[in-house]
Amino acid sequence: MKYLYVETYGCQMNVADTELLFGVLGKEGYAPTDEPSKADVMLVNTCAVRDNAEQRVIGRLGELKRFKRPGVVLGTVGCMAQRLGQQLLEDVPHVDLVIGPDGYRALPDLIEGALAGDRAADVDFKTWEHYEDIAPQREIGSKAFVTIQRGCDYRCTFCIVPMTRGRERSRKLSDVLAEVESLARRGVSEITLLGQTVNSYNDGERDFADMLYEVGAVAGIRRVRFTSPHPNDFSNRVIEAMAAVPTVCEHVHLPVQSGSSRVLKLMGRKYDREGYLRCVEQLRRSIPDIAISTDIIVGFPGETEAEFLETESLVREVGFDDAFTFKYSQRDGTGAVRLPDQVPEEVKGERLERIISTVREVACSRNMGLIGVKVEVLAEGMARRGELIQSRTRGNKVVLIDGPAELIGSYLTVRLTGTTGATFTGVPTPTGKELAIVG
Numbered sequence: 241m242k243y244l245y246v247e248t249y250g251c252q253m254n255v256a257d258t259e260l261l262f263g264v265l266g267k268e269g270y271a272p273t274d275e276p277s278k279a280d281v282m283l284v285n286t287c288a289v290r291d292n293a294e295q296r297v298i299g300r301l302g303e304l305k306r307f308k309r310p311g312v313v314l315g316t317v318g319c320m321a322q323r324l325g326q327q328l329l330e331d332v333p334h335v336d337l338v339i340g341p342d343g344y345r346a347l348p349d350l351i352e353g354a355l356a357g358d359r360a361a362d363v364d365f366k367t368w369e370h371y372e373d374i375a376p377q378r379e380i381g382s383k384a385f386v387t388i389q390r391g392c393d394y395r396c397t398f399c400i401v402p403m404t405r406g407r408e409r410s411r412k413l414s415d416v417l418a419e420v421e422s423l424a425r426r427g428v429s430e431i432t433l434l435g436q437t438v439n440s441y442n443d444g445e446r447d448f449a450d451m452l453y454e455v456g457a458v459a460g461i462r463r464v465r466f467t468s469p470h471p472n473d474f475s476n477r478v479i480e481a482m483a484a485v486p487t488v489c490e491h492v493h494l495p496v497q498s499g500s501s502r503v504l505k506l507m508g509r510k511y512d513r514e515g516y517l518r519c520v521e522q523l524r525r526s527i528p529d530i531a532i533s534t535d536i537i538v539g540f541p542g543e544t545e546a547e548f549l550e551t552e553s554l555v556r557e558v559g560f561d562d563a564f565t566f567k568y569s570q571r572d573g574t575g576a577v578r579l580p581d582q583v584p585e586e587v588k589g590e591r592l593e594r595i596i597s598t599v600r601e602v603a604c605s606r607n608m609g610l611i612g613v614k615v616e617v618l619a620e621g622m623a624r625r626g627e628l629i630q631s632r633t634r635g636n637k638v639v640l641i642d643g644p645a646e647l648i649g650s651y652l653t654v655r656l657t658g659t660t661g662a663t664f665t666g667v668p669t670p671t672g673k674e675l676a677i678v679g
């Protein structure tokens with residue numbers, strides 16, 4: 241038996257791509273392992289979105305070197321692999337192969353080459369590539385990620401992704417549907433549709449609204465989520481579909497990046513503060529109680545203190561339920577590298593701290609308002625610490641509940657009893673384990 245070990249960094253798309261890597265090598269007789277010491281092939285599936293993500297990978301590659309017995313292959317795949325290509329082979333001598341997100345079919349060949357002493361990189365873009373014939377190898381539980389679109393046609397000036405994942409392309413809706421149906425038959429009840437700008441999905445005939453109607457109606461699917469949408473691609477049709485399809489969850493992760501119209505323009509986001517707020521208003525009008533989370537970058541080139549304060553005020557105005565916050569990181573080859581007035585590191589750090597505390601305060605006050613409310617949760621697994629079960633609401637809030645492990649995979653109604661500000665505690669209501677679907 242040969243063993244494959246994969247470490248995954250970055251976004252959900254990478255998590256889904258790792259399942260594909262296990263699929264590609266599963267066909268070649270490789271079984272998964274969690275232990276690098278047992279592996280015949282070790283892969284690091286990388287992210288390139290910020291410099292610190294890349295530095296972590298370089299560090300990990302150094303650590304994995306000690307598991308490289310003769311005949312063991314160490315590869316770097318994903319976005320950082322795509323970005324650096326051949327250069328990575330030159331800089332890190334113990335890496336045997338480098339493959340970008342469109343090249344995973346070449347994995348068996350490159351492994352064979354590496355075993356024969358031939359180190360190689362495959363970083364060609366293949367705009368037709370959807371890996372349609374390769375079944376991702378997943379750990380089947382209640383939830384699954386399904387990639388519906390790859391690549392990105394936006395050109396946000398901070399972002400490296402168009403350079404690492406290539407042009408936007410959508411899978412055929414019928415192929416996506418077949419995959420979701422097969423997952424549902426295997427007990428999956430929650431689907432997260434993935435795409436770089438997922439709501440711009442269009443396979444030439446059907447758009448993202450069609451996708452929500454069709455996936456949302458698959459027997460056995462109780463929750464449909466998607467990430468990440470772009471504010472400009474929320475057509476009325478898509479918002480109507482979100483409101484009309486009962487399985488589509490009342491949560492949207494809607495990256496704003498900045499609350500300043502001037503900075504948004506420099507970022508190439510193609511909406512301004514008012515446009516974003518209009519999008520939020522439309523979503524809230526159609527889907528009352530929708531939870532909204534976001535991504536925020538502080539310290540983009542030229543961002544003044546006043547413009548940073550506009551981001552803070554936007555956080556309050558929208559009342560985000562949660563936000564991922566980042567210091568701007570300069571990426572070679574992106575538009576923003578050439579912009580004047582790069583913000584000093586200390587200023588970025590200090591703004592990051594302030595935005596984190598604003599986000600916490602806003603999220604906490606929204607969450608306090610939910611105490612006492614009854615909600616449906618999906619019991620997802622054991623919480624990391626202690627004996628409690630970690631569950632999640634349709635609005636994507638984490639709720640810790642007390643109960644037997646057998647509840648995992650089922651839907652329960654709980655009353656929210658407390659919050660740390662971010663996560664909740666909850667108690668199953670007397671009806672208890674209603675509507676159970678065991679995954």
Ligand code: 5AD
Binds near residue numbers: 290398399495569
């Ligand atoms: N610097 C900091 N954050 C970035 N992101 C993307 N590129 C950069 C960058 N150069 C953030 C954005 C995006 C999230 C996935 O990562 O907020 O939405």
